[in-house]
Amino acid sequence: MKRQMSGAKMIIQALKDQGVDVVFGYPGGAVLPIYDEIFQQNDIRHILVRHEQAAVHAAEGYARSTGKPGVVLVTSGPGATNAVTGMTDALLDSIPLVILTGQVPTFMIGNDAFQEADTVGITRPCTKHNWLVKDTDKLAEIIHEGFHIATSGRPGPVLIDVPKDVQFADGTYVPPKKVDTSRYQPQIKGDIKAITALVEMMEKAERPILYTGGGVINSGPAASQLLRELADASGIPVTSTLMGLGAYPASGKNWLGMLGMHGLYEANLAMHGCDLMICVGARFDDRITGRVEDFSPHSKKAHIDIDPSSINKVVHTDVPIVGDIGHVLEDLLKIWKSRGRKVNKPAIGKWWKQIEEWRAVNCLAYKQEGKIIKPQYALERLEALTKGMDRYITTEVGQHQMWAAQFLGFDEPNRLMTSGGLGTMGYGHPSSLGVQLAHPDALVINIAGEGSWLMNMQEMGTAVQYRLPAKQFILNNERLGMVRQWQELLHGERYSATWQEALPDFVKLAESFGAKGIRCSDPADLDDAIMEMIKHDGPVIFDCLVEKHENCFPMIPSGSPHNEMLMGDAETQGVIGNTGAVLV
Amino acid sequence: MSALNIKKGSSAHSAYDLKNPNADVHEAHTLTVTVDNEAGVLARVIGLFSGRGYNIESLTVAEINEEYHTSRITIVTTGTPQVIEQIKAQLGRIVPVHSVHDLTVEGPYLERELALFKVAGTGDKRVEALRLADIFRANVVDSTLESFVFEMTGTSEKIDAFADLMRPLGLIETARTGVAAMARGA
Ligand SMILES: Cc1ncc(C[n+]2csc(CCOP(=O)(O)OP(=O)(O)O)c2C)c(N)n1
Numbered sequence: 001m002k003r004q005m006s007g008a009k010m011i012i013q014a015l016k017d018q019g020v021d022v023v024f025g026y027p028g029g030a031v032l033p034i035y036d037e038i039f040q041q042n043d044i045r046h047i048l049v050r051h052e053q054a055a056v057h058a059a060e061g062y063a064r065s066t067g068k069p070g071v072v073l074v075t076s077g078p079g080a081t082n083a084v085t086g087m088t089d090a091l092l093d094s095i096p097l098v099i100l101t102g103q104v105p106t107f108m109i110g111n112d113a114f115q116e117a118d119t120v121g122i123t124r125p126c127t128k129h130n131w132l133v134k135d136t137d138k139l140a141e142i143i144h145e146g147f148h149i150a151t152s153g154r155p156g157p158v159l160i161d162v163p164k165d166v167q168f169a170d171g172t173y174v175p176p177k178k179v180d181t182s183r184y185q186p187q188i189k190g191d192i193k194a195i196t197a198l199v200e201m202m203e204k205a206e207r208p209i210l211y212t213g214g215g216v217i218n219s220g221p222a223a224s225q226l227l228r229e230l231a232d233a234s235g236i237p238v239t240s241t242l243m244g245l246g247a248y249p250a251s252g253k254n255w256l257g258m259l260g261m262h263g264l265y266e267a268n269l270a271m272h273g274c275d276l277m278i279c280v281g282a283r284f285d286d287r288i289t290g291r292v293e294d295f296s297p298h299s300k301k302a303h304i305d306i307d308p309s310s311i312n313k314v315v316h317t318d319v320p321i322v323g324d325i326g327h328v329l330e331d332l333l334k335i336w337k338s339r340g341r342k343v344n345k346p347a348i349g350k351w352w353k354q355i356e357e358w359r360a361v362n363c364l365a366y367k368q369e370g371k372i373i374k375p376q377y378a379l380e381r382l383e384a385l386t387k388g389m390d391r392y393i394t395t396e397v398g399q400h401q402m403w404a405a406q407f408l409g410f411d412e413p414n415r416l417m418t419s420g421g422l423g424t425m426g427y428g429h430p431s432s433l434g435v436q437l438a439h440p441d442a443l444v445i446n447i448a449g450e451g452s453w454l455m456n457m458q459e460m461g462t463a464v465q466y467r468l469p470a471k472q473f474i475l476n477n478e479r480l481g482m483v484r485q486w487q488e489l490l491h492g493e494r495y496s497a498t499w500q501e502a503l504p505d506f507v508k509l510a511e512s513f514g515a516k517g518i519r520c521s522d523p524a525d526l527d528d529a530i531m532e533m534i535k536h537d538g539p540v541i542f543d544c545l546v547e548k549h550e551n552c553f554p555m556i557p558s559g560s561p562h563n564e565m566l567m568g569d570a571e572t573q574g575v576i577g578n579t580g581a582v583l584v
Numbered sequence: 585m586s587a588l589n590i591k592k593g594s595s596a597h598s599a600y601d602l603k604n605p606n607a608d609v610h611e612a613h614t615l616t617v618t619v620d621n622e623a624g625v626l627a628r629v630i631g632l633f634s635g636r637g638y639n640i641e642s643l644t645v646a647e648i649n650e651e652y653h654t655s656r657i658t659i660v661t662t663g664t665p666q667v668i669e670q671i672k673a674q675l676g677r678i679v680p681v682h683s684v685h686d687l688t689v690e691g692p693y694l695e696r697e698l699a700l701f702k703v704a705g706t707g708d709k710r711v712e713a714l715r716l717a718d719i720f721r722a723n724v725v726d727s728t729l730e731s732f733v734f735e736m737t738g739t740s741e742k743i744d745a746f747a748d749l750m751r752p753l754g755l756i757e758t759a760r761t762g763v764a765a766m767a768r769g770a
């Protein structure tokens with residue numbers, strides 16, 4: 001069935017055929033024909049954000065919490081450049097997005113036309129792939145291929161730049177089934193020989209560990225299920241990166257907690273001391289490895305990843321397995337079971353004993369005393385009061401983000417949306433709105449720092465306009481806390497530009513947007529205030545005034561190995577070497 | 585607060601140990617990359633090299649199949665073995681890239697480059713330039729009373745050697761295509 005229609009109509013048709021129900025966007029001259037089509041239909045909902053960066057983060061929240069691609073529509077020039085941070089964020093965290101940008105008409109490209117930017121040039125390094133569409137006949141095909149590329153293999157953002165004349169012109173619509181996607185078909189099944197080699201190592205390992213990452217979540221719910229089965233049946237301890245939290249449940253018996261720079265003592269020491277590391281969909285990021293030369297020096301390493309370029313990039317892998325996590329784990333379990341479900345039980349028993357000793361250090365210990373709320377305490381109370389609820393968490397970037405990862409438990413995948421790879425302040429608020437749209441009845445909370453939150457505070461307007469009751473839980477230390485912490489530890493307590501004066505009155509700010517504001521400064525009031533926030537049917541800004549100088553521990557300073565962890569203020573003086581100071 | 589007293593630098597599997605004792609020796613590799621000949625594809629490849637800090641010694645590109653619109657890019661790059669492996673994996677991730685071959689490790693192969701040299705001069709130097717060109721099997725493709733343009737194909741080393749000889753004889757301009765390469769045999 002071939003159909004003639006305008007490019008603008010074609011875009012809407014293609015989105016419908018891809019099952020898109022919501023688009024996050026912001027209009028402008030170069031996308032007027034598309035907005036006109038949006039106006040004349042009811043299948044696709046358009047959410048008007050207040051800044052294009054927020055459109056992308058909202059789409060990321062939507063995508064991360066549903067497993068479906070997020071869709072963004074912005075205008076040319078400033079619309080596109082404003083979206084660049086979001087695209088880079090999605091690229092680094094492997095979030096599937098389809099971003100449509102308007103462009104000046106083809107005959108004006110290259111003339112420095114009004115609101116012209118070389119969008120495909122600017123976004124080439126921050127998208128998985130991008131296109132400038134010069135012919136309406138190619139538009140539908142490119143959109144469908146875009147969805148295919150965004151969602152298959154290692155997911156990521158794609159951008160389609162559509163000049164205004166291409167939107168106006170008529171062309172032939174091609175439905176998704178008619179589109180050839182053969183040129184991009186990443187390897188899904190892992191090599192059985194390599195998987196068998198890993199099983200053999202698993203059977204003998206004395207101190208094995210599963211080091212899991214965002215790839216497990218990206219692979220889909222089956223992968224998380226298989227990971228649980230593997231861990232629980234084998235008794236192998238599990239740790240995870242920030243991006244992988246929830247793939248294995250925090251309440252699971254094999255759970256060690258998050259690893260890495262602000263990971264748990266027991267998780268990092270187990271990584272350091274293991275003899276078999278099974279990396280599942282993680283990428284040996286520098287926040288994870290610390291000093292690479294000293295990273296887990298006694299282990300054989302297996303790495304399962306859908307992206308061949310992640311393997312052997314940072315750390316040498318003894319058993320590389322390229323494939324989709326779900327498929328590989330399925331084969332791995334099958335082979336392991338067929339060989340009699342063997343593990344080195346006595347050795348693993350000893351391993352767990354050792355881990356329990358590390359765990360007894362209680363690395364997250366803090367003191368809540370007096371009249372000032374400790375940020376950790378606020379999160380512990382939030383965790384206790386929301387446990388068992390249908391809860392989604394987003395975060396901004398900073399100390400609060402790391403405390404959220406340490407003190408909140410995630411029992412399911414797709415429940416934590418956070419900017420891991422890029423560390424984008426301003427991510428959490430718009431992301432929480434995207435999540436809330438996808439899950440209208442769920443409790444969505446953005447754990448924020450006051451600094452980050454102000455970076456996209458304008459999105460309160462979006463929340464109120466669309467009645468998105470996401471809660472903005474701001475751990476307000478009146479400091480750019482994470483940077484302040486580094487200045488304290490690395491730069492002789494010279495607090496350069498990390499104290500924001502003239503912060504807004506967040507309660508009044510909420511009210512000015514037509515939302516609810518709550519302030520809490522006394523630990524004794526905290527539970528009631530949190531309950532008030534949860535019970536309020538609408539957006540809330542919760543201004544939680546917390547201790548201003550709390551540091552986030554444990555901490556592996558940049559350039560240090562896992563077994564040189566800082567555990568608290570008392571031990572920090574002069575511990576960080578100069579080589580670490582040049583690392584970020 | 586080190587619970588494990590593991591000696592630093594004791595056996596390891598970090599990437600650093602992949603390097604042999606001559607670890608920082610950069611190897612030159614010749615890669616051939618088949619790509620869809622679509623807008624921006626060369627920019628993607630070059631952007632990858634600049635963005636990730638890889639070296640490009642030489643890069644050539646042209647369409648090789650009109651029907652399927654595929655082009656072949658030949659890249660000579662240098663790096664440690666680990667970096668070379670990364671370059672290949674990263675190239676493989678680019679959507680319009682069909683295949684990546686590392687001719688340097690895949691068996692015997694040919695490398696050819698075309699160069700044009702303009703040599704100006706009179707008298708003995710001019711005669712000597714012509715004599716050397718003959719030895720190197722360079723063709724004269726343009727001549728005036730004061731100059732020659734020599735055309736030459738060969739390995740980069742041969743072209744380097746010829747250029748070295750021409751320099752004192754009045755070499756005033758050089759144009760090189762970069763390397764095109766192909767595996768030997770079928
Ligand atoms: C867009 C952006 N700019 C700068 C930074 C560097 N940075 C990382 S954490 C941080 C401080 C965050 O402050 P806040 O949001 O108040 O969180 P806190 O650490 O105080 O909990 C800064 C400036 C960043 N990650 N992102």
Ligand SMILES: [Mg+2]
Nearest residue numbers: 449450479481
């Ligand atoms: Mg702060």
